[in-house]
Amino acid sequence: MIDSLFLINHSGDIFLEKHWKSVISRSVCDYFFEAKEKAVDPENVAPVLQTPHHYLISIYRDKIFFLSAIQTEVPPLFVIEFLHRVGDTFLDYFGECSETVIKDNVVIVYELLEEMLDNGFPLATESNVLKEMIKPPNILRSVVNTLTGGSNVGNTLPTGQLSNVPWRRAGVKYTNNEAYFDVIEEIDAILDKSGTTVFAEIQGVIEACVRLTGMPDLTLSFMNPRLLDDVSFHPCVRFKRWESERVLSFIPPDGNFTLMSYQVSSQNLVAIPVYVKQNISFLEAGSCGRLDITIGPKQTMGKTVEGLMVTVHMPKAVLTVNLTATQGTHTYDLATKVLVWDIGKLNPQKLPNLRGSLSMQPGAPKPEEYPSLNIDLKIQQLAISGLKVSRLDMYGEKYKPFKGVKYLTKAGKFQVRT
């Protein structure tokens, strides 16, 4: 089980440690620092390390390493999932997950960690349950607390802990009952030089925001559930009913949660919304290169592509760029060699184009690698897989809730090779 947790910032300082069993000296982190040194980039530190007496399992998120030290054989995914859950909880409580905010709220952080894990066993990791026991900080409460001497630790047994619906707290009351669902799809794709799809899939999630009084039992059904053959659900979803009827039946947690995530990988279902015509070349002898990128709409289902952005990691030898864009703005970061072209809305009548010359370090050899383009985009009111919610029904409560569904398509890891 998880013995200790160390939070380490970008520059390698341990700014928080927590031990659930006996105290493990922080010198154990030296093995991690060694690996970090070797990996150069923090993203590249291997998540599972072995030291003479401990295993170190770490995650890297929001510029913080969550490093856990372990003494016995434990499923590493269990630890990784838990560490991410810790990060999610910080995010949920403090609005962000950063060194400053953790230090600002160190007592709550400590209380949370104590509540989330007991002797290495996860105890309460559901946000609903935790919030009943440890109230999140807010300005009003801290003022009230100082005045009245109240505390931010709940005095009641968290009801969700023991019921069959551990994710939902009891006695929820709202004056406005509402349930919103966001269907968000991300396109992961690799296109090759000629624009052919090498690989494409859609990662979809349904994010829910449910504020309903009492114990509502919801049923969400789709127009075309057959699209979904690879799904993973929030624990509240009744799997049996999905298997037999292809509907999502559940008692929702209170507040925001991810209802389900799914994957559509069948190639012919994945529409690629834009095409990219690009030409990046470096001259063999001279110290310059050319760049020419045009983007146009491909399969947009009649919707507008917004938030279009192109990011290019240039080879090290590229010193400066001299480019003109017909639309949007472009910047080139000299230190990181990243060219960002922020286009905005895609106008099918007048395709955006970026062209110009790249000036190279004199005398440097012709770069060996070809930079990939990373595309970012958004399409409102469209789920690119074609998934559509048909209806939401509520049982178990008498009132009539306000319901809403939104769709959004984004580019995930969308790459164009050159």
Next chain:
Amino acid sequence: MTDSKYFTTNKKGEIFELKAELNNEKKEKRKEAVKKVIAAMTVGKDVSSLFPDVVNCMQTDNLELKKLVYLYLMNYAKSQPDMAIMAVNSFVKDCEDPNPLIRALAVRTMGCIRVDKITEYLCEPLRKCLKDEDPYVRKTAAVCVAKLHDINAQMVEDQGFLDSLRDLIADSNPMVVANAVAALSEISESHPNSNLLDLNPQNINKLLTALNECTEWGQIFILDCLSNYNPKDEREAQSICERVTPRLSHANSAVVLSAVKVLMKFLELLPKDSDYYNMLLKKLSPPLVTLLSGEPEVQYVALRNINLIVQKRPEILKQEIKVFFVKYNDPIYVKLEKLDIMIRLASQANIAQVLAELKEYATEVDVDFVRKAVRAIGRCAIKVEQSAERCVSTLLDLIQTKVNYVVQEAIVVIRDIFRKYPNKYESIIATLCENLDSLDEPDARAAMIWIVGEYAERIDNADELLESFLEGFHDESTQVQLTLLTAIVKLFLKKPSETQELVQQVLSLATQDSDNPDLRDRGYIYWRLLSTDPVTAKEVVLSEKPLISEETDLIEPTLLDELICHIGSLASVYHKPPSAFVEGSHGVHRKHLPVHIDTGESPVSGGPAAAMDQPHVIPSQGDLLGDLLNLDLGPPVNVPQVSSMQMGAVDLLGGGLDSLVSLHAHSTAPVNYIYVGQNFIPSSVPSTFAPSPTPAPQAASSGLNDLFELSTGMAITTGGYAAPKAVWLPAVKAKGLEISGTFSRRQGHMYMDMTFTNKALQHMADFAIQFNKNSFGVIPTSPLPIHTPLMPNQSIDISLPLNTIGPVMKMDPLNNLQVAVKNSIDVFYFSVLIPLNIFFVEDGKMERQVFLATWKDIPNENELQYQIKDCHLNAGCNCVPCLFPQLSLKCRAPEVSQYVYQMYDSVLKN
């Protein structure tokens, strides 16, 4: 208001100030002070001197303050054991509190105070809490038992807490069940009796019920626990699988992977041809793919596990190769794992795509990744024969880029491609030679030198090229030196006229100026070989090399099976069994995959025919053996190489006395020696023999013929001994087909002589035969030669030629061979024992000294002596076995001895 203010009091009298604040009269001030103390503690400051003052704050009805004090206590009780006693009373009182939250908190905190004196007081409250009416308290108490066990295992057992814990498995609340399982699993890791969790069908049923209702973390514990259960039959296995399958759709990746483990393990128990089995295989693929869309850390663990799964059951993910394509912003550890799996899944169907990807990767920035991508292209060439041509041209393209490390890596893999497809791609040698100067890594230099030596006759200026390497001979690595030595000897044997000087130069460099014993010995061997008998030298050095095969990096099958049982654990990430890295692993028991028992009538367990469809998973590194003298291969060859050196050593020692060793077979494989009476009957292993990765049963010898030759002076019978035919498959068991047969060896080939008799009333046709994987890799080299239908009461004698190049799997007994015979009526299975003598080669004779030295080299423990009884040879005979009816055997693989003896025994008796 934030907590950062607690960090600011960094000045000198900090502790003193805190002390004063802790003793303040106002409750609020005290709480603030405790918060400051906690803040100091979290950043690792020592605030233990405040212990008594903090404990004083414990008597409060403010839950938050209580919690904070508890936090402090847990951290510092160990260093202040005497003070900690002061807190005991409050704990005991809190355990009786009407509020279950406080009861649970108290029992939880007490368990975390690792002080012996306190644990004594803990027992009574804990016992009560384990039977508390509130499940929240019970589940907290369950974990507390595990804590207590960690501090004082003996006490936990004496107090009967383990039994209470087992009772909790039947608890009505799923959370309590999950925690009890988790606690028991943790205890059993350090407990000598690891079977604490007595898994029986009733328990399993309770666990499965709890599985649906408990938290995600509880599900992980329960699934891991389920995977240790061995269902009694396939129906039970299937019903468990059915109830576990829904977990594959869980959002928590750890739950998914634990469910995959249970399913992978129980799949073994399901009949391979059932619909359910195939459906389950299909269901396993999407969740594994989904894991790859998680965070990079999750992807990494998932990929390490998928690597095992594709080796065990490639069919699950064979359609999904695209998800393993690398994205440029993947972390490097993910990229490398993806690449590995891509190669494992590469097949003729997808090779074009894979190659296009690999070529793309070879132009990326990260050097390690690029190298691995180039290597991967080579592995594809070796794995998928149809793609070799395309791979080679891709590699050539890459060499043209002139990027230094790409060129070097490409040359190393081209060497392997030459080994796999000799005399096919020599046209590219010229291109390779152009890059000679840019090679600065030992691997690449050695590879290039090998290529030049191997194809010296086709390279006009081979001598110049090799000579250029010779200049800095002493600065080269051993690997390059050895390869260069061999290459020049090869060159000399091919073009003796022009290169005499060169070879002398290298031999003197190797033997006189080098400190490296390997190099010196090899130099001497060549020198002597060349000076004594150039013809033999040619035979040895320029011998035909066995081909290499692709699967040199597969995990050895028994280890793979063990690792499959550990999917999701650290073992699966390291690809090592837990015993190899878990400290104090006395509690670790080796896990095995369950074995599917066929309930049908067939005498062979498991369907051999079905098993044969599985891919070969034996790294056939043995094939490389024959070439050790010629080539230093990059990949480690884990077969003892000593014997080659020893042969050399013997040669050197005996050089003055004897003529050169006549190396009949230049085999360097472990050799077995058979010693009968006072006669030496040396033997060696055929070089085609593929040893299994376990200490290989290398029994092979031409001993028999020699035995007769030496002892009785009988002429060598080319036929060798063959036992009379015995009935292998009685007609009653095979719907009228009777098979009797025996094994024999004739003219250096092995045969299976069989008589097929049709005792049924209908005719039989469409005969076919297949062998299961076996210890010696025996397979038929031709289809069953029965071409006409077999009429009722007709019988036919056939002889099936055999070879030992098939897949190897250690059998028990060692010489067991499982055979499946098909005809127009049905498929039948039987198993037979192969007499070892059919493996003995005719040319295994060995020189006396060599034999003696090697005999001594095998440890004495491996020597076994057998009495040969009831020898039926006539009394007048004075052959050695009759005079000395004792057989001494020494084998590198001791388990073979017994079978060699049995074979001798039966030969002599007949």
